[in-house]
Amino acid sequence: MGFDMEMSDLLSVFLEEAEEQLQRLDDGFLQLERDPADLEIMKEVFRAAHTLKGSSATMGLKEIADLTHAMENLLDPLRSGTLSATPEITDVLLTGTDALRTLIGQVNNGEQMDLDTSEIRERLKAACSGAQTDSASSKPANKKKAPSKVKEDIEPGAMSIRLKVSDDCLMPAVRAFMVYNTLAPLGKLLSADPSHDKLEDLQAGQEMSITFAPSDGPDAVVAALKSVAEIDLVEFTVASEETSPQQDGKPPASQKPAPTARSNAEPASKSIQTVRVGVDRLDTLMNLVAELVIDRTRMTQIGGELASKYENEDLVQGLGETAVHIGRVVTELQEHIMKVRLLPVEQVFSRFPRMVRDLSHKVGKDVDLVLEGQDTELDRSILEDIVDPLTHLLRNAVDHGVESPEEREAAGKSRRARVVLAAKQEENRIIIEVQDDGNGISLEKVKAAALKNGAVTEELLSRMSDDESLQLIFASGVSTAEKVTDVSGRGVGMDVVRNNIQGLSGNVEVKTEAGVGTTFRINLPLTLAIIQALVTEVGENIFVIPLSAVVETFRCRADEVHYIDGHPAINFRGSVLHLCKMSNLFGSQHDMSLSSDDGWITFVVARTGALKLGLVVDRLVGEQEVVIKPLGAFFGDIDGIAGATILGDGRVALIVDVGALGALVNRRKRDRLVVEAGRA
Amino acid sequence: MSKRILVVDDAMFMRATVKRILEQAGYEVAGEAENGAMAVERYGELKPDAVLMDITMPVMDGISAAKAILQSDPGAIVLMCTALGQQNLVIEAIKAGVKDYIVKPFQPDRVLEGVGKALGVA
Secondary structure, rough: OOOOHHHHHHHHHHHHHHHHHHHHHHHHHHHHHHHOOOOOHHHHHHHHHHHHHHHHHHHHHHHHHHHHHHHHHHHHHHHOOOOOOOOOHHHHHHHHHHHHHHHHHHHHHHHHHHHHOHHHHHHHHHEEEEOOOOOOHOOOOOOOOOOOOOOOOOOOOOOOEEEEEEOOOOHHHHHHHHHHHHHHHEEEEEEEEEEEEHHOOOOOOOEEEEEEEEOHHHHHHHHHHHHHOEEEEEEEEEEEOOOOOOOOOOOOOOOOOOOOOOOOOOOOOOOOOOOOOHHHHHHHHHHHHHHHHHHHHHHHHHHHHHHOOHHHHHHHHHHHHHHHHHHHHHHHHHHHHHHEEEEHHHHHHOHHHHHHHHHHHOOOOOOEEEEEEOEEEEEEEHHHHHHHHHHHHHHHHHHHHHHOHHHHHOOOOOOOEEEEEEEEEEOOOEEEEEEEOOOOOOOOHHHHHHOOOOOHHHHHHOOOHHHHHHHHHOOOOHHHHOOOOOOOOOOHHHHHHHHHHOOOOOOOOEEOOOOEEEEEEEEEEEEOOOEEEEEEEEEEEEEEEEHHEEEEEEEEEEEHEEEEOEEEEEEEEEEEEEEEEEHHHHHOOOOOOOOOOOOEEEEEEEOOEEEEEEEEEEEEEEEEEEOOEEEEEEEEOOOOOOEEOOOOOOOOEEEEEEEEEEHHHHHHHHHHHHOOOEEE | OOEEEEOOOOOHHHHHHHHHHHHHOOOEEEEEEEHHHHHHHHHHHHOOOHHHHHOOOOOHHHHHHHHHHHHHHHOEEEEEEOOOOOOOHHHHHOOOOOOOEEEOOOOHHHHHHHHHHHHOOO
């Protein structure tokens, strides 16, 4: 049968599942390290290796199949308890998982698999030697055996049957067993070669000889044998009446008992109907819904205008009711699609136990990573982008946050340090905390580093509270390397962490207590695509400010404004608040002075990190749900603008990137050594 | 009418592979299940002509599932999908009434031969 198995479109399914299996292996081995006696975990990792072996072999990925096979061989005695896990064994299994990851990564990137796994396979094999080896691939090593001669003297009516197992049969012993099994109800087996207890000796391509006394004539026997796959009937003869009975065939009950089925008596789980959908489809759906949201807002507005114009028209009223209903449905649709895009943070968290384990081994720490709130859900695009910041924070926690076991003991703490990675939802924000029970961050070192790098001046520092000074670790130029020690030479500073998080409309804060530990608290929005925003007017333009960044709105008299080095600021609730004149931020005019017709200045107090800014606008329009659209390649990245949106009345509005504005002000402060800062 | 088959495997990739082989040969994949417990349940709902059943699966393994299906329907046609090295399990399954087995990695011809013979159509 000519079969064209086009596998390329199954590759993505394979890769996706392979990723899950790898994660399961990693997690399992790590847990195993903690508790080598946990057989449930053993079963699970065995299954993962087994599945991966089967799938990769089907994909024709021999290198991966071979390696998983070798791992499976080691896992089998571990699972059955004939071998117990030692740190060395866990190590080699983890090494194997790493190699698998590399190989699968290469497949994913469309590269050649060029990793030689023979050494790892040797190590896996060596690790097996504590137990009976290779039960998962027991191929009989016996020599080919000529089938014994057909007995001449057999019972009258008995059949002598010669069968041949196909040359490419993969489990000849099972085929032979099936032959006996098929024959059993049809009569009496008189003799068989190979015999029941020697089935394993049978090789593919070999012949079997059977003498069989059919209870219903030979035809049924022949038909039955033909139904067994991979078995060919070579010939059969029926003995004549004269021959005498020769021997009593043993009934096929002398079979070596097979291992008992591992019957998991768990109640049948309710079938869960799931469909896998590509991310691009979700994005398309989200975009379409976003369009609807825009139209909904516009429709409500038009409906309102129509209603005031033609108050008593039934049609208008009907239209208004329909519009309200469509609006409700769209809102619901939007909520549901947003939920579909949410993924549990577990998808990201699950990679960290391994990383923490490896790093803590490397730097000589004993660290217990505790994951909490793994089922907290977050938009998938945000999820992808918090990997790097979290990786950085966790590396810091292990490398610098917690002390060595000796130091901890000396300080009266447990030898094993504890790092907690926790996620939770607070209203429509997601909070992720990285908490260690180490020695805390030395405020003096942070201050010294910040001064040295010019992030602050002595005078400014002298006015800062401890909490404020601590946040300086996020200032660019304040090297984390000097904060405590070297950060594994990655050259990624805390400012990058903060910038990444602010890029997600989030913020990060740090708290520390000497001798007790440090907590980083990341605050993220649930989703990025649709946000609540404050709509403002500045001249002809409309600016929308994400509500998540808005602290309050305020008005002051124009004569309350002071100018610091030419830039406007006011005394706001006892501290200095820098004012950003939106009209010239993106415009051509550079007149910094603030004035208005009625003598009042309106501004929106927005927060980015620890900094507060006053964004000066002409008029506040109101709150609205807006859909963020990128500006497009034509405009490129414009500092201070996060994107655009279309309002209900069809006008285009720019979305203010408060984080970028904050950075602008911070830069200015550094450049010009502005002494005062608007700190909360 | 084409024969309807229930495909049981915990790996979606494997299900997709088998499904393709079967559908190219004109069979209908009546349903899929990702563990033994689901297989038993779906068998009852779908009453397929045959079941292709993986052995190593979470929740309930394929042997237990095959046994449960055969107990409820002694005429059920169940084929085990197995890896090399699981012969003892296969033999146990056959003792329980499983019709045949197919060895992974799947070769289309083998799968179709096994299914065809078990269903008595080849």
